[in-house]
Amino acid sequence: MDKSWIRDDTSSEANGWWWSGIPQFVGLSSLFATLFGSSSPMFNSAKLLVLGFIIETGRRLFQWLIERFRLQYSMTAQFDEGDPSYEWVVQFLTKQGLWRRTREFRVNARNSQRKWGIRTRPEGTVKDNAEYVPTYEVPQLFRWNGYWFEIKRSKGALGIQPMNPYGMHQSVGGGTIFITIYSLKMAVLSDFVEDARSSYLEVSKPDVIIHTADTPNFNPSFAWSNVKRKVRRRLSSIILQEGVIESIVKDAQEFLDMEDWYVGRGIPHRRGYLLYGPPGSGKSSTIYALAGELGLEIYSLSLASGFVDDSFLQRAASSIPKRSIFLIEDIDCAFPRDDDAETPLDFLANIPGLPRRYSNGIRRSAVTLSGLLNVIDGVGSDDGRLFFATTNYIDRLDPALLRPGRIDRKIQYSLATQPQAAALFMRFFEPPAPVTIQPKLMLEVPSTSPPISVMVTAENSDDIGANHGDKYNTSLRQLADSFSSSIAPGEFSTAELQGFLLSCKNQPEKAVADVSDWMAQERKDRQERKEREEVRKRKAQEKQSSLLKGQYAYGGQVKAMQVTGSLPVASLTVSPPDVPISDGSIGATANGDIQHDKEKDDHQELLPSPAYEPRDESGVSLNSEKVVST
Numbered sequence: 001m002d003k004s005w006i007r008d009d010t011s012s013e014a015n016g017w018w019w020s021g022i023p024q025f026v027g028l029s030s031l032f033a034t035l036f037g038s039s040s041p042m043f044n045s046a047k048l049l050v051l052g053f054i055i056e057t058g059r060r061l062f063q064w065l066i067e068r069f070r071l072q073y074s075m076t077a078q079f080d081e082g083d084p085s086y087e088w089v090v091q092f093l094t095k096q097g098l099w100r101r102t103r104e105f106r107v108n109a110r111n112s113q114r115k116w117g118i119r120t121r122p123e124g125t126v127k128d129n130a131e132y133v134p135t136y137e138v139p140q141l142f143r144w145n146g147y148w149f150e151i152k153r154s155k156g157a158l159g160i161q162p163m164n165p166y167g168m169h170q171s172v173g174g175g176t177i178f179i180t181i182y183s184l185k186m187a188v189l190s191d192f193v194e195d196a197r198s199s200y201l202e203v204s205k206p207d208v209i210i211h212t213a214d215t216p217n218f219n220p221s222f223a224w225s226n227v228k229r230k231v232r233r234r235l236s237s238i239i240l241q242e243g244v245i246e247s248i249v250k251d252a253q254e255f256l257d258m259e260d261w262y263v264g265r266g267i268p269h270r271r272g273y274l275l276y277g278p279p280g281s282g283k284s285s286t287i288y289a290l291a292g293e294l295g296l297e298i299y300s301l302s303l304a305s306g307f308v309d310d311s312f313l314q315r316a317a318s319s320i321p322k323r324s325i326f327l328i329e330d331i332d333c334a335f336p337r338d339d340d341a342e343t344p345l346d347f348l349a350n351i352p353g354l355p356r357r358y359s360n361g362i363r364r365s366a367v368t369l370s371g372l373l374n375v376i377d378g379v380g381s382d383d384g385r386l387f388f389a390t391t392n393y394i395d396r397l398d399p400a401l402l403r404p405g406r407i408d409r410k411i412q413y414s415l416a417t418q419p420q421a422a423a424l425f426m427r428f429f430e431p432p433a434p435v436t437i438q439p440k441l442m443l444e445v446p447s448t449s450p451p452i453s454v455m456v457t458a459e460n461s462d463d464i465g466a467n468h469g470d471k472y473n474t475s476l477r478q479l480a481d482s483f484s485s486s487i488a489p490g491e492f493s494t495a496e497l498q499g500f501l502l503s504c505k506n507q508p509e510k511a512v513a514d515v516s517d518w519m520a521q522e523r524k525d526r527q528e529r530k531e532r533e534e535v536r537k538r539k540a541q542e543k544q545s546s547l548l549k550g551q552y553a554y555g556g557q558v559k560a561m562q563v564t565g566s567l568p569v570a571s572l573t574v575s576p577p578d579v580p581i582s583d584g585s586i587g588a589t590a591n592g593d594i595q596h597d598k599e600k601d602d603h604q605e606l607l608p609s610p611a612y613e614p615r616d617e618s619g620v621s622l623n624s625e626k627v628v629s630t
């Protein structure tokens, strides 16, 4: 039997072409030999070509099999940056030490922003100004709880919807982490996520985590674009009337503990608080301290941000996890102000369909009342969260917002009382809270501190601390009493008093001696500010009487226009959205934003732009036809 198609030792190994046995095996060797002659270079090239083809086919087949295997026996989870679960996973992976195999890092300057990077030195080292965040750009394998996991991260890009390696829709604007688990048990994934979350909560304990939305983003899952951390503040550092802060904490804790009770009775598990009062009275500080005490994260939104409208608010609110605080600061900016009607731009704000953005030069919120109510307790609201709102002007809020179910507790803050001033004084100059002294450890208190600044050792700390501290505290209390009795109750905010005390750090006697002068100076400054404000208002009113009132040229047409005041030419240099901003002081951009150029805010500038002549619906120039001159 002719076996030459199986092996040809002489022509393969002898020439070093041991692998050329493959084409021989498939019977092509003799075919090529016949075609090209066995010693021809063409013969060898043809063999190489076939070999390459076979190897490539084999490789693809192998890949295909791996892919089938992956599809059959694994699942992939996607974590988008901006979603809280992304934070849990990144922190968890960093803690697991997975970064050790990473060769790619992003370097961030250290600041209050949390990136879950790796420190190269122990915490507190002076030369620790940057941290190194593993990027996981290259897939990495790791084992968790006996299962194999593969991790891969891909970058997002603003405005593009990039394809990801698993064919899923990827986040626009942030990175995305994909975790493939080689198991089909969903429980493995949920256990992993839960584990990551608990680890994250544990690590975050010393801080309060605050999520904010700083940039416009159109991705549904990417509203909270920024994460910051603040050192937890002790409840005792908030000086309010007795029992107030404790009652808020108790109320919030009860709410969190009673989810079943709410569900069992069919009552939505939501609770809303409104903290209102003058600026600098401790509203925000209360919320941060509460969050630290209960271990909750804060999702804080400012309705005055230009990009926050109803739809953004809805998206942002719906991505807040349970057991968190949803905070809206200065909620009043979503409501009209009493003096709005008097402002020169008022008529612009009343145009149907045009968001109320500016009033008297002040940016207003694009959020509507119904949009706001919807996220607080409408279909767009989620259960299990504490809702907090702060305002300096409760009177501006719509009663609909204040009804129970939306706002369940209203807490009033006021300017500092005398007992508050005394407590603040004590907080400032009291020796720091007792330090747990380890045996043999020396504690050096800086020499600039009040009299307690002695060297304390483990052996003698009790004697020194007790005697000296008591004496010091007694005299401090006396100083606090004289300080507070000089303060006019209800005239200054706690923040203002704090600002003054900061100028007398470690000098309680100086604070007492200087406080009257400081108050006198403050009163003088206030009086001057008030006078400046009155002049500004008067000027604005005078200007307003000569400004145009009417309807806004929206959608490309001026519907009607009416003039009040003394302008000889009645026209308005407001551009319709499709016309560039005119040369006057008021203009509109293509997205309906009103632009108000204060520099040019002179009625002379409100003459018609040569480039734009307002016309009515039939195309007749309003300058000549309908405009009335007074």
Ligand SMILES: Nc1ncnc2c1ncn2[C@@H]1O[C@H](COP(=O)(O)OP(=O)(O)OP(=O)(O)O)[C@@H](O)[C@H]1O
Binding pocket: 237, 238, 239, 240, 277, 278, 279, 280, 281, 282, 283, 284, 285, 286, 390, 391, 392, 413, 494, 495, 496, 498
């Ligand atoms: N009652 C208070 N107890 C302790 N510190 C206070 C108190 N009120 C104000 N402060 C201090 O004043 C500063 C400003 O306080 P905070 O931001 O909480 O005031 P606010 O009422 O929220 O002001 P705004 O209405 O302007 O937002 C903080 O540094 C805080 O420590």
